[in-house]
Amino acid sequence: MSAPSTESIPATTTMGPIHLTVADLDRSLLFYRESVGLEVRERDAGRVSFGAGDAELLVLVEEPGATPAPRHTGLFHFALLVPARVDLARWLAHAARERVPLAGLSDHYVSEAVYLADPDGHGIEIYADRPREVWEGQVMARMTTEPLDVDGLLAELDDPATAPFDELPAGTVMGHVHLQVASTEDAVVFYRDGLGFDLMAELFGSAAFFGAGGYHHHVGANTWRSRGATPPPPGSAALRHATIVLRDSADRDRVAARVADAGQEPETVEGGIRVRDPSGIALVLATASSS
Numbered sequence: 103m104s105a106p107s108t109e110s111i112p113a114t115t116t117m118g119p120i121h122l123t124v125a126d127l128d129r130s131l132l133f134y135r136e137s138v139g140l141e142v143r144e145r146d147a148g149r150v151s152f153g154a155g156d157a158e159l160l161v162l163v164e165e166p167g168a169t170p171a172p173r174h175t176g177l178f179h180f181a182l183l184v185p186a187r188v189d190l191a192r193w194l195a196h197a198a199r200e201r202v203p204l205a206g207l208s209d210h211y212v213s214e215a216v217y218l219a220d221p222d223g224h225g226i227e228i229y230a231d232r233p234r235e236v237w238e239g240q241v242m243a244r245m246t247t248e249p250l251d252v253d254g255l256l257a258e259l260d261d262p263a264t265a266p267f268d269e270l271p272a273g274t275v276m277g278h279v280h281l282q283v284a285s286t287e288d289a290v291v292f293y294r295d296g297l298g299f300d301l302m303a304e305l306f307g308s309a310a311f312f313g314a315g316g317y318h319h320h321v322g323a324n325t326w327r328s329r330g331a332t333p334p335p336p337g338s339a340a341l342r343h344a345t346i347v348l349r350d351s352a353d354r355d356r357v358a359a360r361v362a363d364a365g366q367e368p369e370t371v372e373g374g375i376r377v378r379d380p381s382g383i384a385l386v387l388a389t390a391s392s393s
Contacts, residue, residue, distance in 0.1 A: 111298035113315030118345030127164035155272025170223035171334035177341035179225030183277025196267035207250035222339035280322035284331030288380035289323035343384035
């Protein structure tokens with residue numbers, strides 16, 4: 103792979119809300135409110151937004167009859183980062199009591215994570231980071247996937263059977279977005295050499311992880327489930343766009359200009375500037391005041 107050719111994206115860059123298509127808004131609203139623990143922020147005809155505290159994290163748009171598209175490029179999962187390990191323990195105890203179906207429980211060395219899927223098959227990760235001093239500078243060598251120590255996690259609570267849980271706590275943010283792409287090599291060229299993220303880790307040529315400011319990853323890109331590496335067909339329950347949040351309009355415009363210099367024509371849209379990665383996945387470059 104070629105060496106990076108641009109300055110790094112600003113260290114203050116984070117991820118913002120993702121926008122998804124769903125088939126049944128009432129069904130999804132119940133799931134995200136009761137199972138995941140997100141708070142409804144706004145609802146109008148065919149659209150609902152969710153958040154935690156002051157942060158908007160998720161926007162759902164209803165297209166009745168939309169069907170899942172798990173084998174196409176797009177979303178692998180979005181990842182909600184809770185403020186502390188005890189918050190992850192409270193969520194897991196809640197999921198056990200409410201019999202929320204889970205897809206996995208993993209220790210990634212940099213973080214501890216629980217995986218599930220929504221009624222349309224959109225992947226979700228709820229995770230807590232280990233202290234930064236544990237993993238900083240070691241992500242390339244140490245980020246891994248091992249079984250989660252569930253007993254150790256739940257030991258954060260006095261009694262998992264009665265630990266209160268009403269909703270995800272204020273301070274929960276969109277920690278990262280993990281994408282299914284057509285080519286990991288092309289993703290590196292775009293996310294590292296184009297947008298300016300640092301390449302934090304690679305896995306056997308099938309996955310790459312990109313971060314800003316030394317964070318273990320804000321974007322993941324893999325080819326694990328992309329059969330045929332084609333975009334989801336029209337009418338799919340799929341990712342509409344992910345949001346990359348820059349500090350201000352000057353930072354945003356500099357990143358958009360690098361995309362334009364590479365031959366793409368960024369589009370001004372509500373909330374920011376839309377660009378697309380080599381797999382056609384839409385990303386909106388926003389600012390902290392607009393996300």
